[in-house]
Amino acid sequence: xxxxxxxxxxxxxxxxxxxxxxxxxxxxxxxxxxxxxxxxxxxxxxxxxxxxxxxxxxxxxxxxxxxxxxxxxxxxxxxxxxxxxxxxxxxxxxxxxxxxxxxxxxxxxxxxxxxxxxxxxxxxxxxxxxxxxxxxxxxxxxxxxxxxxxxxxxxxxxxxxxxxxxxxxxxxxxxxxxxxxxxxxxxxxxxxxxxxxxxxxxxxxxxxxxxxxxxxxxxxxxxxxxxxxxxxxxxxxxxxxxxxxxxxxxxxxxxxxxxxxxxxxxxxxxxxxxxxxxxxxxxxxxxxxxxxxxxxxxxxxxxxxxxxxxxxxxxxxxxxxxxxxxxxxxxxxxxxxxxxxxxxxxxxxxxxxxxxxxxxxxxxxxxxxxxxxxxxxxxxxxxxxxxxxxxxxxxxxxxxxxxxxxxxxxxxxxxxxxxxxxxxxxxxxxxxxxxxxxxxxxxxxxxxxxxxxxxxxxxxxxxxxxxxxxxxxxxxxxxxxxxxxxxxxxxxxxxxxxxxxxxxxxx
Numbered sequence: 001x002x003x004x005x006x007x008x009x010x011x012x013x014x015x016x017x018x019x020x021x022x023x024x025x026x027x028x029x030x031x032x033x034x035x036x037x038x039x040x041x042x043x044x045x046x047x048x049x050x051x052x053x054x055x056x057x058x059x060x061x062x063x064x065x066x067x068x069x070x071x072x073x074x075x076x077x078x079x080x081x082x083x084x085x086x087x088x089x090x091x092x093x094x095x096x097x098x099x100x101x102x103x104x105x106x107x108x109x110x111x112x113x114x115x116x117x118x119x120x121x122x123x124x125x126x127x128x129x130x131x132x133x134x135x136x137x138x139x140x141x142x143x144x145x146x147x148x149x150x151x152x153x154x155x156x157x158x159x160x161x162x163x164x165x166x167x168x169x170x171x172x173x174x175x176x177x178x179x180x181x182x183x184x185x186x187x188x189x190x191x192x193x194x195x196x197x198x199x200x201x202x203x204x205x206x207x208x209x210x211x212x213x214x215x216x217x218x219x220x221x222x223x224x225x226x227x228x229x230x231x232x233x234x235x236x237x238x239x240x241x242x243x244x245x246x247x248x249x250x251x252x253x254x255x256x257x258x259x260x261x262x263x264x265x266x267x268x269x270x271x272x273x274x275x276x277x278x279x280x281x282x283x284x285x286x287x288x289x290x291x292x293x294x295x296x297x298x299x300x301x302x303x304x305x306x307x308x309x310x311x312x313x314x315x316x317x318x319x320x321x322x323x324x325x326x327x328x329x330x331x332x333x334x335x336x337x338x339x340x341x342x343x344x345x346x347x348x349x350x351x352x353x354x355x356x357x358x359x360x361x362x363x364x365x366x367x368x369x370x371x372x373x374x375x376x377x378x379x380x381x382x383x384x385x386x387x388x389x390x391x392x393x394x395x396x397x398x399x400x401x402x403x404x405x406x407x408x409x410x411x412x413x414x415x416x417x418x419x420x421x422x423x424x425x426x427x428x429x430x431x432x433x434x435x436x437x438x439x440x441x442x443x444x445x446x447x448x449x450x451x452x453x454x455x456x457x458x459x460x461x462x463x464x465x466x467x468x469x470x471x472x473x474x475x476x477x478x479x480x481x482x483x484x485x486x487x488x489x490x491x492x493x494x495x496x497x498x499x500x501x502x503x504x505x506x507x
Contacts, residue, residue: 043076043077043078043080044076044077044080044106044107045074045075045076045077046074046075046076046077046080046087046089046104046105046106047072047073047074047075047104047105048069048070048071048072048073048074048075048099048103048104049071049103049104049105050071050100050103050104051070051071052068052069052070052071053068053069053070053099053100053103053104054066054068054069054099055067055068055069055089055091055095055097055098055099056097056098056099057097057098057393057394057395057396057420058098058396058397058420059084059085059086059088059098060086060098063098063396063418063420064416064417064418064420064421066095066097066193066393067095067149067193067196068149069091069099073091073092074092075089075090075091075092075099075104076089076090077089077104077106078090078096080106080107081107084101085100085101085102086098086099086100086101087099087100087101087104087106088357089104090354095191095389095393096353096354096356096357096390096393096394097393147168147188147190147191147219148162148170148188148191148217148219149193149196150172150196150199150200150203151196151200154199154200154201154203154204155172155200155203156207157174157175157176157203157207158172158173158174158175158203158214158215159172159173159174159175160172161173168218168219168220168221168226169216169217169218169219170216170217171214171215171216171217172203172214172215172216172217173214174212174213174214177212181212181213181214182211182212182213182214182240182241182445183213183214183216183237183238183239183240183241184213184214184215184216184239184240184241184242184243184441185215185216185217185218185230185234185239185241185242185243185262186199186202186215186216186217186218186242186243186245186267187218187220187227187230187231187242187243187244187245187249187252187253188217188218188219188220188245188246188249189219189220189221189222189227189245189246189248189249189252190219190221190222190246190248191219192246192268192389193389194246194268194413194430195245195246195268197413197429197430197431197434198245198267198268198430198431198433198434198437199217199245199434200431200434201430201431201434201435201438202243202267202434202437202438202441203215204435204438205435205438205439205442206438206441206442209442211442211445211446213240213241213445216234216239218230220249220252222248224252224256227249227252227256228256231253231256231257231260234262235260235261235262239262240262240263240445241262241263241264241265241441241444241445242257242262242263242264242265243264243265243266243267243437243441244264244265244266244267244269245267245268246267246268246269247268247269247270247275247325248325249269250266250269250272250277250291251275251277253266253289254277254289257288257289258287258288258289259287259288260288261288262288263288263289263290263444263450263451264288264289264290264451265289265290265291265292265437265440265441265444265451266289266290266291266292266437267292267433267434267437268294268430268433268434269291269292269293269294270293270294270295270325270326270328270329270330270387271293271294271295271329272291272293272456273456274295274328274329274333275325275328275329277291278291278456281455281456281458282455282456283455284452284453284454284455285451285452286452286453287451287452288451288452289451289452290440290444290449290451290452290454290457291454291456291457292433292436292437292440292456292457292458293428293433293456293457293458294387294427294428294430294433295329295330295427295428295458296410296426296427296428296458296459296462298330298333298334298336298337299337300426300462301334301337301410301426301427301462302337302338302341304426304462304464304482305382305408305426306341307479307481307482308424308476308478308479308482309379309380309382311380312341312343312380312381312382313343313344313374313375313380313381314343314344314345314346314371314374314375314380314381314382315334315338315343315344315345315346315381315382315383315384316345316346316348316364316367316368316371316381316382316383316384316405317331317334317335317345317346317347317348317383317384317386318348318349318350318360318364318383318384318385318386318391318398319331319347319348319349319350319386319388319391320349320350320353320356320388320390320391321349321350321351322350322353322388322390323386323387323388326386326387326388330386330387330410331347331386334384344374346367346370346371348360348363348364348367348383349363350363350388350390350391353388353389353390356390356391356393356394357394357397360391360394360397360398360401361397361400361401362401364383364397364398364401364402365401367383368383368401368402368403368405371405372403372405377404378403378404378405378406379404379475381405382405382406382407382408383398383402383405383406383407383408384408384409384410385398385407385408385409385410385411385414385422386409386410386411387410387411392411392413392414395407395414395416395420395421395422396419396420399419399420399421399470402474404474404475405474406423406424406470406471406474406476407422407423407470407474408422408423408424408425408426409422409424409425409427410425410426410427411425411427411429411430412425412427412428412429412463412464412465412487412488413425413429413430413465415465415466415467415488415490416467416490417467417490417494417495417496418469418490418494419469419470419473419494421467421469421470421490421494422465422467422470423466423467423470423471423474423476424464424465424466424467424471424476424478424482425463425464425465426462426463426464427462427463428458428459428462428463429463429465429487429488431500432459432463433457433459436457436459437457440454440457461485463487463488464482464485464486464487464488465486465487465488465489466478466482466483466486466488466489466490467490467494468489468490468491468492469490469491469492469493469494470494472492486498487499487500487501488500
């Protein structure tokens, strides 16, 4: 089902208000800031021993894959003596997850009870073959390996190589070079699975539009001097376009490169109006920067939530204290909108990203008990997951502690196969946002648009993702209109049956 048909369907169900979308908040998935691979006295430094290893959301092979790890990559085992075949670890970039103990050089477990798995547990091989990715070469440092990933299929038209003199710069050189080749800089501030998705979507759009371009991808590591050096080099080498990847990169470019000589398009970035970067959604910046937004207006999300639960009484909102942009563009607007509807909001805040597992297990359970007191059975309450990696990585923990209360998310990418998933999401996927940003970039390079004249790029109607297995587990009834307009659907077995609005057939 294409987006135009989805829009037409939304008109038929105008009570949902889904065509009110104008521009607003969702959240870039980013790894915990300030995280470190340095172990505390109770932790142990380990190294990946297998050629490739999946970092998973929970201790079992049926939990969703967060990202891939490679031989030699350094990790910290958070509970090295805990029993079982799986280790809870922190990667060099701060991301948290679980890996097979036997695929690392870690010490043996104290005991080996059966491995806990979700109810949908399958029996795949211990190390399932990962989806093809272009990743760091084996001889690269762990830091180099951790920060850049791009899907091999998306990058098929480019030769992908690390800069031998700079571990924080990668070059994507077009294989079939044509005339009038353009040069594009993509500026990161940190690694993120969201950015992995976004860069792949950008490359696919450039390939589809047959626009010849080479890309340089630079990680400034939240270092102002490194970012300024990347900008100065791009100006000196006469680059044609810059993509600012993530809210932090966009904030940096807005402050340091406004009215610069290279046009800029923001990607995987939160609402520029709510963040004070623009006065409105329609006028354009009048500078060299074109903005896109990951966010859906809170009024639209609340309209959907009220259609889903007409008697909605309370929302437990989950967010990380470290994620200032999520607080500004998601948490505060949600509280204001909820107050207008007379809906109570409970804050569930992760104070330390590195202890998200323990904090969420305790705080979600406590919030669920509080919600159940006022709303026995939790049928008029929900948990709402905002955009923080420390929250996303613990979706299995959240579900386990939430009981019968449905867990929803502002980010469609949190709805996954199986049980390690939110029930439903109303938002903008990272792929959709990056596709729109890439179209802006292509139009600018082709001379069809000026960056400063483009209005904020938003997705309307929002992307809806549904996991019917989780809906059944929580007793949540999904309106037919949601099913009709959803771009992503997992069936009652937790299996993907619709992706990007198209039916998925078994091979």
